Amino acid sequence: xxxTIIAIYNFYIEGFKNMTWGRQLWWVIxxxxxxxxxxxxxxxxxxxxxxxxxxxxIEHISNELINRK
Amino acid sequence: MVETxxxxxxxxxxxxxxxxxxxxxxxxxxxxxxxxxxxxxxxxTGDEFWKKTAKFWMKLFGINFAVGIATGIILEFEFGxxxxxxxxxxxxxxxxxxxxxxxxxxxxxxxxxxxxxxGWGKVxxxxxxxxxxxxxxxxxxxxxxxxxxxxxxxxxxxxxFNPDTVRHEMVDFWALVLNxxxxxxxxxxxxxxxxxxxxxxxxxxxxxxxxxxxxxxxxASIRVAAIVGIVGTFAVMFSGDSSAVHVAEYQxxxxxxxxxxENGGQRAPFSIVPGLEVPGVLSVLATHDINxxxxxxNNLLDGYTTPNGEVMPSAEQxxxxxxxxxxxxxxxxALSGSDPAGAAEARKVLDExxxxxxxxxxxxxxxxxxxxxxxxxxxxxxxxxGGALLLLMCVVLWAVxxxxxxxxxxxxxxxxxSIPLVYIAGQAGWIVAECGRQPWVIEGLLPVxxxxxxxxxxxxxxxxxVFVAIFTLFLVIELRILTNAIKKGPExx
Numbered sequence: 001x002x003x004t005i006i007a008i009y010n011f012y013i014e015g016f017k018n019m020t021w022g023r024q025l026w027w028v029i030x031x032x033x034x035x036x037x038x039x040x041x042x043x044x045x046x047x048x049x050x051x052x053x054x055x056x057x058i059e060h061i062s063n064e065l066i067n068r069k
Numbered sequence: 070m071v072e073t074x075x076x077x078x079x080x081x082x083x084x085x086x087x088x089x090x091x092x093x094x095x096x097x098x099x100x101x102x103x104x105x106x107x108x109x110x111x112x113x114t115g116d117e118f119w120k121k122t123a124k125f126w127m128k129l130f131g132i133n134f135a136v137g138i139a140t141g142i143i144l145e146f147e148f149g150x151x152x153x154x155x156x157x158x159x160x161x162x163x164x165x166x167x168x169x170x171x172x173x174x175x176x177x178x179x180x181x182x183x184x185x186x187x188g189w190g191k192v193x194x195x196x197x198x199x200x201x202x203x204x205x206x207x208x209x210x211x212x213x214x215x216x217x218x219x220x221x222x223x224x225x226x227x228x229x230f231n232p233d234t235v236r237h238e239m240v241d242f243w244a245l246v247l248n249x250x251x252x253x254x255x256x257x258x259x260x261x262x263x264x265x266x267x268x269x270x271x272x273x274x275x276x277x278x279x280x281x282x283x284x285x286x287x288x289a290s291i292r293v294a295a296i297v298g299i300v301g302t303f304a305v306m307f308s309g310d311s312s313a314v315h316v317a318e319y320q321x322x323x324x325x326x327x328x329x330x331e332n333g334g335q336r337a338p339f340s341i342v343p344g345l346e347v348p349g350v351l352s353v354l355a356t357h358d359i360n361x362x363x364x365x366x367n368n369l370l371d372g373y374t375t376p377n378g379e380v381m382p383s384a385e386q387x388x389x390x391x392x393x394x395x396x397x398x399x400x401x402x403a404l405s406g407s408d409p410a411g412a413a414e415a416r417k418v419l420d421e422x423x424x425x426x427x428x429x430x431x432x433x434x435x436x437x438x439x440x441x442x443x444x445x446x447x448x449x450x451x452x453x454x455g456g457a458l459l460l461l462m463c464v465v466l467w468a469v470x471x472x473x474x475x476x477x478x479x480x481x482x483x484x485x486x487s488i489p490l491v492y493i494a495g496q497a498g499w500i501v502a503e504c505g506r507q508p509w510v511i512e513g514l515l516p517v518x519x520x521x522x523x524x525x526x527x528x529x530x531x532x533x534x535v536f537v538a539i540f541t542l543f544l545v546i547e548l549r550i551l552t553n554a555i556k557k558g559p560e561x562x
Contacts, residue, residue: 012183028135040539044531046150049156
């Protein structure tokens with residue numbers, strides 16, 4: 001089991017080390033993830049219901065649905 | 070009252086994000102099959118040429134995948150921020166398929182994708198081939214769950230509304246998964262991906278022919294891609310046929326809008342373009358019967374009686390029942406802690422009218438009509454381009470087998486210039502599906518105006534333009550990496 005895990009680990013590490021054209025793609029992915037999660041998620045997309053308890057969420061949504069015109 | 074601008078901007082932002090996401094998905098689905106077939110030929114014949122050919126398309130697949138990865142996550146951000154009412158209201162119905170998709174996608178892609186790219190020479194040929202096929206199958210399986218969630222919004226099944234939690238709760242998982250809309254939508258979407266991958270591969274290969282380089286590679290790639298594309302297009306046509314029947318049954322207003330059909334009836338005509346109609350064809354497409362009854366926009370608004378005597382309510386009647394449902398829901402919420410008998414009575418009224426809940430937010434029947442011009446033309450663009458691309462792929466395949474393609478530069482140019490057309494066809498298809506179901510987020514249960522969060526219009530506008538900027542940047546990066554890889558070529562000859 002341990003040998004299998006080590007073999008899988010080495011497979012990934014060697015794969016990443018020997019990347020040629022794939023390297024710049026990983027930079028693109030990294031840049032995208034940073035923009036998505038550290039910028040957009042943190043500053044622009046705060047879930048409206050975040051921080052509310054379950055009951056508060058239910059009250060909030062039911063008020064929205066009952067009173068929405 | 071919720072601002073119209075907020076509804077429109079939220080809708081536009083979601084449409085833009087989904088449209089951008091769909092630039093990457095179909096190419097992933099299509100190239101996966103093409104490269105897997107090529108690798109299969111390599112494993113069967115042992116010819117290194119096919120290994121190098123497969124590796125080149127894998128490279129383009131990898132670039133497209135890397136740039137497209139996580140673009141769908143933004144849609145989930147938008148659910149929480151711009152569509153919080155919707156997100157809560159749908160409950161686990163939407164969350165469960167998306168969670169399965171996320172987990173499956175992660176494990177299948179992290180495993181098989183890695184073997185496919187890192188495993189050359191480290192694992193056996195057959196194991197590598199299996200990983201390549203499983204990468205493609207994994208992408209298709211991911212699509213199933215997304216489309217199950219989407220189809221539930223088009224035709225909600227397998228759930229019950231719980232007024233205590235204000236959520237729809239899943240009562241029948243298999244009804245959700247085996248939703249007929251989901252099945253036809255899955256095949257229609259996946260096979261349209263085959264078309265996209267095929268047209269892309271043929272176009273890129275024809276660029277090499279125009280440049281008089283990589284000739285063997287280009288012709289071999291075209292042969293595989295054209296067969297995949299032709300098979301895919303016929304499958305798109307068959308799944309589109311069953312999709313039309315489902316739309317006629319579950320979303321008749323969408324069909325009426327897509328046809329610009331104001332007054333329906335039996336032997337309903339199919340409109341090729343305005344003023345040019347073929348009698349009876351719409352009835353055949355919608356019901357598989359030339360005498361089938363297809364309601365038009367006015368029938369659906371005014372109410373109608375089907376030939377077998379079924380009386381369909383008017384929009385006004387549905388709106389009235391919707392308002393009754395919302396009022397009963399409010400009453401239930403107010404009484405549930407203090408007056409059990411009153412709450413039970415309100416619950417009864419709510420249950421009787423729950424199917425019309427969303428109509429209670431509609432102010433006038435005209436709101437129930439989607440943008441007819443947009444849906445009508447999007448449908449014709451989708452079908453027209455699909456037909457033209459099928460013809461092109463057939464001609465290209467014929468020219469390859471007759472060994473004439475290398476000298477037909479006009480056909481090579483036509484194939485190259487077709488690459489954007491297959492994307493336009495795919496986007497047009499989604500415009501039909503999504504704009505055609507307006508004003509609904511969930512058919513009959515929740516219109517967009519009730520689904521959006523009470524956030525400021527300025528916030529939605531800001532994020533819209535931030536997205537446009539970021540998406541454009543990533544698209545430019547992708548095109549640059551992709552064109553560089555294509556210019557470099559497969560390095561075979």
